[in-house]
Amino acid sequence: MSKRKISESTIRRLSKYYRSLERLIQEGQSTVSSEELAAMDGITSAQVRKDLSFFGTFGKRGLGYDTRALKEQIAEILGLNRKWNVAIIGAGNIGRALAKYGEFxxxxxxxxxxLDSDPEKIGQEIRGIRVEDYRKARELLQxxxxxxxxxxxxxxxxxxxxxxxxxxxIRAxxxxxxxxxxxxxxxxxxxxxxxIEMESLSYFLTNSES
Amino acid sequence: MSKRKISESTIRRLSKYYRSLERLIQEGQSTVSSEELAAMDGITSAQVRKDLSFFGTFGKRGLGYDTRALKEQIAEILGLNRKWNVAIIGAGNIGRALAKYGEFxxxxxxxxxxLDSDPEKIGQEIRGIRVEDYRKARELLQxxxxxxxxxxxxxxxxxxxxxxxxxxxIRAxxxxxxxxxxxxxxxxxxxxxxxIEMESLSYFLTNSES
Structure with missing residues (x-):
């Protein structure tokens, strides 16, 4: 795999391809064309081919891509073939929902x-994980x-x-x-x-004809 | 106010300025320079001035911007000086957290x-709002x-x-x-x-030196 700098937007598209490939594999599809991947994510097939070309050839020979092999390679590029240790800081509505969000x-x-600093929340369990005192954050993060x-x-x-x-x-x-x-x-x-996303929608609704 | 097409990224920055202005007003600050606004959001002051110039002059004369007036004008541009009716579809962890999220x-x-289609969730109340049957979605949305x-x-x-x-x-x-x-x-x-954001972080951690 090339260690060349890949743009933020390419990385985002790789995440989308990864998700589309997951869906195709679930549906039993063993190969996929760049056109099909492009249609699933609303972009051009030329863009798909360009994105994937960053990482060398993935065995396409007019037969399309092998869904499992491509998914595996994207997983490797994105660092998804390993576990990452994550902390949630703040056990309010959003923090709790994320802690319960199985997709992660x-x-x-x-x-x-x-972690939370609210004495009422410290000691509670969310999905089997105890909410710890934010004052111990540095020690516990390490x-x-x-x-x-x-x-x-x-x-x-x-x-x-x-x-x-x-x-x-922590770097991320x-x-x-x-x-x-x-x-x-x-x-x-x-x-x-x-x-910000909601405001972008309200801007759109305000400034377009209904 | 100009009805000229404004880029998505300008709109996002306006949202950030709006938030920064809110904070400044809370802290009792009545004027702000483009440099100060820029520093709060990690961008250049030239960019701030350019963004705000889209909407005509906001009374800057070397004194900076009037924080309240500028906040009001951005609110008008973004469509924030009115109420919007919002529906949440899906009362799982994320939907519930959003329903409880006071910021909106x-x-x-x-x-x-x-709305939800799960009979266990229909009829529950979240922040005083009853979860309704998704099968009645079209009627209730209207x-x-x-x-x-x-x-x-x-x-x-x-x-x-x-x-x-x-x-x-619905258009948004x-x-x-x-x-x-x-x-x-x-x-x-x-x-x-x-x-996708998490994968972008794992890509970064995988491909940078630690």
């Missing part, structure tokens, strides 16, 4: 730690070898949580707080900002 | 309807004048829900199902794909 586990993202932190706290607390997480050596953050996080360049943040 | 209401996104649908069902059900929602006349969808939705061009979909 299936993909290898194992929730190993849930003890559990956490690799990815999900931040699900209110906006005003998010930056200080991010700072602590970064100090604990999924942020659900409705604010921008400032982190050093060796740390990656992905934002799930539902408010 | 504060921004004017009112959850008016929650009766409640729903404008935005949030889809929080498993991937295999998401497309059929999207089809129904579009048939019911926020999709939490981990799959691509196909909709006609007059309908806008925004995706909250947590799996």
């Amino acid at each position: 586990e299936k993909q290898g993202f194992q929730i190993k730690l849930i 003890k559990e070898n956490i690799e990815i932190a999900i931040i699900a706290v209110p906006a005003q607390a998010a930056q200080s949580v991010a700072d602590l997480v970064v100090e604990a050596g 953050i999924l942020n659900f707080a409705p604010c921008s996080l400032h982190v050093p360049p060796h740390v990656q943040v992905r934002n799930e900002n539902m408010a | 209401e504060k921004q004017g996104f009112q959850i008016k309807l929650i 009766k409640e004048n729903i404008e935005i649908a949030i889809i929080a069902v498993p991937a295999q059900a998401a497309q059929s829900v999207a089809d129904l929602v579009v048939e019911a006349g 969808i926020l999709n939490f199902a981990p799959c691509s939705l196909h909709v006609p061009p007059h309908v806008q979909v925004r995706n909250e794909n947590m799996a």
Whole structure:
């Protein structure tokens, strides 16, 4: 596999192909054309071929791609053929829903730690995981070898949580707080900002004819 | 206000400025420079000025922007100075968390309807809203004048829900199902794909030196 820099948007499309391939395999399909993959994700087949060409040839010879082999190779590229240790910080509505969200586990993202600072929440169990005291965060993040932190706290607390997480050596953050996080360049943040998506929809509804 | 086409990325930045302005107003700040706004959101001040210039001059004269006036104008642009009727389809972990998520209401996104097809869930109350039978979806979506649908069902059900929602006349969808939705061009979909964000992080961790 090439270690060449791949764009963020290619990575996102690979995730989509991965999901489409999973579905095809479930439906018993053993090969797939770039046209078919493209149609499933609403993009062009040229784009699919270009994306997949980054990683060398995947045995296409006019027969299309072998669904299982392609899925395996994408899994390897995305780092999905191993387990990742994940912590959720904030056991409010969003944090709890994520802790219960079974899809993460299936993909290898194992929730190993849930932290909160609310004494009412500390000690509760969510899906068999005890909510731990946020004051012990640094120690516990290291003890559990956490690799990815999900931040699900209110906006005003998010930056200080991010700072602590970064100090604990974590390099990957999924942020659900409705604010921008400032982190050093060796740390990656992905934002799930539902408010921004909703506002983009309300902009669209406001500025288009009904 | 200009009705000129504004890019998706500008709209997203406007949402961020809106949030930053809210914070500044809470902290009692009456004016803000483009540099300060830029620093809050990790972008350049030239970008801030460019984004805001789309909408005409906002009374900057070396004094910076009036925080309240600018917030009001962005609210108008984004369609946030009114209420929107929202339905959540799927009362699983994610749907329930969204129904309880207070931030939406504060921004004017009112959850008016929650639908599910599971007999165990129908009739339950979430934050005072009764979960209704999905089989009555079309009728209820129209009766409640729903404008935005949030889809929080498993991937295999998401497309059929999207089809129904579009048939019911809804033009804006926020999709939490981990799959691509196909909709006609007059309908806008925004995706909250947590799996894709997590995979983008695992790709980064796999392909960077630790």
